[in-house]
Amino acid sequence: MSTGFLAVDSGGSGLRAVVGTTDGDGHGPLARRDSPEPVRTGPRGIDPGHLMGQLLPMARALSDETGVTGFGTVVVGAAGLATLGDALRAELPGALARELGVRTVALAADAVTAYVGALGPRAGAVVAAGTGLIAVGTDLTRWRRADGWGHLLGDCGSGAWIGRAGLEAALRRHDGREGGSAPLLARAEERFGPAAGLPGQVYPRADRPAVLGSFAPEVAACAADDPVAAGILRAAARHLADSAAAVCPAGGEPRVAVTGGLLRMGDPLLVPLSEELAKRLPRARWTVAEGGPLDGAVRIATGLATGSLALPSDERMLWVTTVPGGPGPVGP
């Protein structure tokens, strides 16, 4: 029997948990469980009961599998923590203490776990870009974030942003307005049928950002031969660089990473992106992400368990609490 940590990533595609230890030969992650069910968001925000209901059986199974029977530290990276995390902050630490004897709990915004997964505990900026887009940066004294405002108010340069701009260009061509693109119109009609039916396929859907984002790869596919599509990707690259620049620390040679599904767009986006980043942040080193959000949660947990966490604390970004009733590792 040995004690260890539990690192959790809760997002739109479900819950993932890793157990590990920081002592002896088993240093680092030992085993992992996934649940495909996203944690519910109710009127009080992210539902702590629903999260615990999924996490407990996963934790017990991981305990049986690895022989790690006590979790001194639990780190939960959660999408929506900044704006929807009140109930989680109020109830999760106590519930984890009661059910699993946990003493130190950290709640991290998913953008923070993405950051730490990508760069580790180093100064820099990470742009997490998929259907949406958020940038997080730190100089190791405070966190900064930019965008992440959703498809109507921002997420500039995201998959939904690119796809929406592509569909607008298709309809401009359909109408005979300036700025239209015949190749994008052809792909939009191939994908969604005649243009007149497009509104009916977008507006009634609850997952409008995903529907818009599903057209982004078509924009990338047209970019080599179509200046309108290439212009959309250039503008998206500029928006990504704007967000990176807004959160990147001023001094030193900060690292900058872009993570997330948007990277699958390939060169049509990545070539203008590297140019725009070089223009906007000439001193930054653009690096490949070392890992994903779950890796980030593991790194935070390891840092907390060994008392070596060198990241700033902030209720909405990375919040560490020691549950009363027993001496536990103390956060920064």
Add this chain to the structure above:
Amino acid sequence: MSTGFLAVDSGGSGLRAVVGTTDGDGHGPLARRDSPEPVRTGPRGIDPGHLMGQLLPMARALSDETGVTGFGTVVVGAAGLATLGDALRAELPGALARELGVRTVALAADAVTAYVGALGPRAGAVVAAGTGLIAVGTDLTRWRRADGWGHLLGDCGSGAWIGRAGLEAALRRHDGREGGSAPLLARAEERFGPAAGLPGQVYPRADRPAVLGSFAPEVAACAADDPVAAGILRAAARHLADSAAAVCPAGGEPRVAVTGGLLRMGDPLLVPLSEELAKRLPRARWTVAEGGPLDGAVRIATGLATGSLALPSDERMLWVTTVPGGPGPVGP
């Protein structure tokens, strides 16, 4: 007792009906009734039963008031006719024939009644711009339309478009991204509270375009001193001119009118708009709209009743049918 026409405007703010005659001294509209309840849209599109349920008592009251006891011609201008008008086209003419003895029925898109209200039966282009935006033009042989695709796919330059761009600029400033505006951020926080709460005030709403559009006047109010706000209105003016140019007939000296609530934005929009229209359509004569959509429905009804309607027919734009069973005036 004399026969006449019924002209109807059905839109988001309810149903309005006018009765009139084309013979004798009472030429033109005689009386009007309004109903504040918008006609329902169901799974089959605009609900013909719900429209008839409201229209019949209005028609009977108008008949009592004016002494016009028979309606040879009924014109219904309806929002959404192009995409949601199938049930209306299938059922309304028969229902009007049964209940009111009507012989000629015209169904017009609200953009067409707006056009005819603004310019009469003349060649030109009309941009109807409020929360949304649609442009309609004709050379008197066919109708053309541009935009009207809604707040995610188009409505470029509309109130929702301007307000959304203004809120994005406010949040850019909040994040420290390029292109932000301090005056717009101040007005957004005055209006919606701290920026962090803005997504929660927009995304859960069913009337998101209206919420976005409600911020458009703040953009106009900032434009004199804020180059970001002025740039948004300049871009909106360009989009309006794009749509006007796409539908405007090529020959002659076409008339161009802009109608709708967006005109209330005043000079901050109208000055760049007149410049952009002059650039894009140098031969067009920008004119003030003569009337609104209900005036357009009256003009179409008068033209049909007197056999002088000189507008092109088109199922989705202006569709005229003579109900079998009696000789009635014939449309174009």
